[in-house]
Amino acid sequence: MPDATGLELIAQGLRDRHPDAVLDTLHFRGEATISVASAHVRDVLLALREQGYSFLASLHGVDYYPDEPRLSVHWQLLDMSAVDRICVKVRLPLDDAHVDSVVDIWPGANHPEREVYDMFGIVFDGHPDLRRILMPEDYEGHPQRRDFPVGGEPVIFTYNEDKIPGWTQ
Amino acid sequence: MSTGISDYRRREESTSYSAEPAGMGLEQEMMTVNMGPHHPSTHGVLRLILTLEGEIVRDIKPIIGYVHTGIEKTAEQKAYWKVIPVVERMDYLSYYFNAYAFCGAVEKLLEVDVPKRAQYLRVIHMELNRIMSHLVWLGTSCIDLGAIGMWWYAFREREQVLDLFEMSSGQRMHTRYFQVGGVIEDIPSGWARRVKQFTKTMRERSQQYSALLDKNEIFLQRMRHTGVVDERTLIDLGVTGPLLRAAGNPWDLRKADPYCSYEDFRFRIPVGTTGDNYDRYRVRHAEILESCEIIDQAIDGLPEGPHITEDRKVALPPRHELATSMEALIHHFKLVTEGFRVPPGEVYNAIESPRGELGCFVRSDGSSKPARVHMRDPSFVNLQATAPATRDTYIADLVATLAMLDPVLGGVDR
Numbered sequence: 001m002p003d004a005t006g007l008e009l010i011a012q013g014l015r016d017r018h019p020d021a022v023l024d025t026l027h028f029r030g031e032a033t034i035s036v037a038s039a040h041v042r043d044v045l046l047a048l049r050e051q052g053y054s055f056l057a058s059l060h061g062v063d064y065y066p067d068e069p070r071l072s073v074h075w076q077l078l079d080m081s082a083v084d085r086i087c088v089k090v091r092l093p094l095d096d097a098h099v100d101s102v103v104d105i106w107p108g109a110n111h112p113e114r115e116v117y118d119m120f121g122i123v124f125d126g127h128p129d130l131r132r133i134l135m136p137e138d139y140e141g142h143p144q145r146r147d148f149p150v151g152g153e154p155v156i157f158t159y160n161e162d163k164i165p166g167w168t169q
Numbered sequence: 170m171s172t173g174i175s176d177y178r179r180r181e182e183s184t185s186y187s188a189e190p191a192g193m194g195l196e197q198e199m200m201t202v203n204m205g206p207h208h209p210s211t212h213g214v215l216r217l218i219l220t221l222e223g224e225i226v227r228d229i230k231p232i233i234g235y236v237h238t239g240i241e242k243t244a245e246q247k248a249y250w251k252v253i254p255v256v257e258r259m260d261y262l263s264y265y266f267n268a269y270a271f272c273g274a275v276e277k278l279l280e281v282d283v284p285k286r287a288q289y290l291r292v293i294h295m296e297l298n299r300i301m302s303h304l305v306w307l308g309t310s311c312i313d314l315g316a317i318g319m320w321w322y323a324f325r326e327r328e329q330v331l332d333l334f335e336m337s338s339g340q341r342m343h344t345r346y347f348q349v350g351g352v353i354e355d356i357p358s359g360w361a362r363r364v365k366q367f368t369k370t371m372r373e374r375s376q377q378y379s380a381l382l383d384k385n386e387i388f389l390q391r392m393r394h395t396g397v398v399d400e401r402t403l404i405d406l407g408v409t410g411p412l413l414r415a416a417g418n419p420w421d422l423r424k425a426d427p428y429c430s431y432e433d434f435r436f437r438i439p440v441g442t443t444g445d446n447y448d449r450y451r452v453r454h455a456e457i458l459e460s461c462e463i464i465d466q467a468i469d470g471l472p473e474g475p476h477i478t479e480d481r482k483v484a485l486p487p488r489h490e491l492a493t494s495m496e497a498l499i500h501h502f503k504l505v506t507e508g509f510r511v512p513p514g515e516v517y518n519a520i521e522s523p524r525g526e527l528g529c530f531v532r533s534d535g536s537s538k539p540a541r542v543h544m545r546d547p548s549f550v551n552l553q554a555t556a557p558a559t560r561d562t563y564i565a566d567l568v569a570t571l572a573m574l575d576p577v578l579g580g581v582d583r
Binding site for chain 2: 028029030031033054055056057058060061062063074076080083085087106107108109110111112115119132133134135136143144146148150
């Protein structure tokens with residue numbers, strides 16, 4: 001992990017290239033996080049990739065309900081030669097949950113982006129095949145959102161499939 | 170207006186599985202074939218949509234989600250210590266790793282120090298688990314290749330590992346042995362000796378596996394030069410673990426970024442050269458021996474001391490204290506009813522599971538339940554390598570390649 005100074009240097013380097021990109025930096029429990037504006041996500045990720053953080057280790061969706069803007073995407077980048085991790089984070093409002101896809105940069109982002117779309121309803125612009133991945137294709141709602149209720153999911157059998165509301169309509 | 174059952178059926182049939190049109194090729198008509206989800210060689214409920222030109226696979230699309238159980242959502246409804254048995258059930262062949270990925274993340278948030286003895290016990294159990302996972306992979310993969318005999322041998326050794334788990338924790342699978350701050354209880358007397366016996370047996374048996382497979386003509390024909398993916402493609406796809414090491418990249422978090430006292434042990438990282446199925450087999454086979462090495466060192470050097478943190482705000486007090494100590498009773502009551510509270514923050518804890526980087530992201534909002542748990546499961550990411558590994562190969566090699574990729578669908582779907 002870059003130390004707090006290293007993180008500030010990376011953030012300053014990003015600010016020099018894209019003045020509005022970096023919103024905030026956080027060094028917490030030895031982990032470095034950079035918050036970026038949603039319009040500049042691609043630029044920041046490409047710049048970090050050039051700096052050696054070339055492995056996309058993970059991609060998480062997070063719902064900060066009840067805080068605004070609610071939704072968030074985290075990209076966990078890894079520098080395999082320096083063994084260094086950095087997290088890039090973007091916050092997205094519920095009514096405009098769009099962010100650029102990075103599938104063309106990291107093909108491995110395909111499944112994780114589909115998962116975040118499925119679970120949180122965040123649309124990745126430019127994703128080649130943005131469909132639900134874990135939930136059924138005709139499922140309604142995005143179950144990992146914090147205001148999505150737990151339980152009450154009807155189990156469909158042949159004998160009751162026409163009696164369960166919402167499934168046959 | 171409701172039209173009843175037929176409407177739902179029609180929608181189910183008409184859903185499009187491919188964004189790309191599959192149809193007439195330049196010379197021959199392409200055929201789209203469904204494989205799975207209930208297919209013996211998919212190691213779970215994986216469904217593949219294959220686009221074939223004759224016997225050659227031109228495109229492959231995995232369809233997943235058949236065993237999605239919403240474990241990450243369930244985890245948000247439970248106190249931290251109750252999440253452990255839930256996450257253990259994701260990748261059902263590497264439950265100690267799942268538990269450690271989660272516990273390690275929570276320990277990072279809590280800034281709890283884990284005693285050295287607990288770290289060593291965790292290492293022993295995780296490496297036993299790695300051997301067990303590789304044995305299941307070896308046995309089931311050989312079934313796919315038509316060698317059912319190998320399955321019996323691999324599962325004979327797996328039984329021994331499960332017996333060891335049963336002896337130390339009471340359960341064979343999903344043991345809930347790892348707790349936040351350490352392990353639930355110390356190992357029983359005689360367990361260390363049994364483990365040493367097992368590693369000795371395992372080394373001999375793995376020589377027998379080599380004798381059976383390494384120069385087996387049929388096995389070699391199915392394995393060598395099939396399913397090749399180069400290192401660059403694998404890295405771009407986010408693939409880690411034995412698959413990446415088979416392609417020649419010695420990336421192993423146990424060495425690169427040691428956690429849980431892995432820096433105390435001497436072990437080697439097996440790597441392959443070409444990244445074909447045979448390399449994948451050899452890498453995992455060699456990893457079994459290296460795990461034996463680590464286990465022996467950990468048993469020999471097992472430090473004395475507590476097996477779980479002394480922090481009573483996190484770990485349950487010893488049972489005997491409850492009868493005599495009011496504080497112990499209060500702590501016990503608070504931990505069991507409400508659980509411990511975790512300072513707000515977000516951490517990502519990555520470890521090396523048998524299938525690659527297993528990362529656990531935990532977000533805490535300061536309450537006693539996690540606000541978000543996300544597992545970066547290696548199978549989920551590695552599954553994307555199916556298409557580059559099998560494109561333009563024969564459909565017969567697809568089965569072998571899929572077995573060597575070793576996806577566990579419980580981990581893919583979560």
